[in-house]
Amino acid sequence: MPDFTLHDMADATAILEQMRTGKLSSKKLVQASLDRLHQVNPHLNAATQVFNGQALAAAENPIAGPLSGLPITLKETYALAKEQVTVGSVRMPAIQCKEDAPVVKRLKAAGAIIIARSNIPEFVMTAETSNLRFGRSNHPKDQTRVPGGSTGGEGALVASGVSLIGFGTDILGSIRIPAAFCGLVGFRPHSAAVNKSSVYPESGPYFETFNGIGPITRSVRDARLAYSVIANEPPALPATISGLKLIAPKNYPFEAKDECIDTAYRAALEGLQTAGMVKHEPVLDDIKTLFMNVPKLVTGEMVSVWKDWLSVDGKPFSIINETLRQITGRPTVQPGFFLWLSLINGLYRPRQKTALTGIIETYEHARKNYRTLLGHDALLCLPTIGMLAPKHGAMNRATLMKPGLNKQITAHTLVNMLDLSGITVPARGFSDPKTGLVPGIMLASAPGNEGALLDAAAALEQALL
Incomplete structure (x- = not known):
């Protein structure tokens, strides 16, 4: 199978500099990206909608x-004017969008040109991008593997050299999982x-x-750039x-199931300490307790909502x-998502409203404690x-x-639980010798400390080369 993964292609920051100095035109760049998309998408199935004419027209005078x-x-979940959002569902009536989402307006105002939208799992609730x-979307390096989810289509498009920056959402790891799986930065x-x-x-x-x-990018400096455009409050200067x-x-x-993950984590801690950080x-x-409460919260708040979305006529x-x-092979709901409605709902859904209130209070207490722990001068580091x-199917079985x-997913989920x-930063110098896949190392900060987080991520990126 072809390997479509990004190797030595320049990041967005470098490409923008080439355009500023006249070495590259937007029209040529957009055409190259569209050509690349048409080359790889038959294998990856990562893009759900391509804007050939609109993108090339915008590139004439960016x-x-x-x-x-x-x-x-x-x-695919971002509203675009005169387009529709399906959230990967064949049952739910598509959402007709009258105007761009505010974040899309910011991106367009900053000069970005949208060339495509990308695939997702149904209702963005699994880490396998299939609906x-x-x-089903495939990993750029090995099409028998998942690119992750729920922003898996973006991970595949950025990693395969189609997109300079991809934008997604992350509710239970949905940006950082595909970024880690595809050897990218996910913020x-x-x-x-x-x-x-x-x-x-x-x-x-x-x-x-x-x-x-947030964004999925080829470098930490690209993540800072993208975040500076879409954030309500841009990060502090480096x-x-x-x-x-x-x-x-x-x-x-x-x-960790794979030795390279632990090896990369040890190198990350050593590299950040060499850069001057003090380990605690x-x-x-x-x-x-926090982890066990996740399925209780999700089913307690979402199952009735999902059923409404899935009701027809x-x-x-x-x-x-x-x-x-599902049993007879005639599903109308993606099987991975159906586990939320059936197995997980049956095992975990709170039966009393007071139980859900107690779970929320537990999270609020934890958020207060952890934000005090991190403050403005501390960053959490974990794989x-x-x-x-x-492989396809294995991610849903594992999660x-x-x-x-589930000790394999406690790290990235913690960020969501604590908000x-x-x-995640790719450990490119610590790839798995059998598969060539790259592990990811994560840093986290209290809200408002994104500048320091990005500073440390840039140091981590260098330490993991």
């Missing part, structure tokens, strides 16, 4: 700005950092605080990380009828996820069908 003339891609409407700012209006689907009132909008605290939790409930090893004793969605369809990109404390800002 809008001036920090992203002037740069081809980008967006997750009954658009089909999930805290939930209030970027305007999420008209970026779908809108989740339950508290579960939505798990969700953040500064030294010397003297910052490096939080490396002791006895953290995390388990606190014991975090509430991780199991006034007929309520029936779990029993869909179960029969992003405890596996390399697995949805094993109730209990921190988190970034």
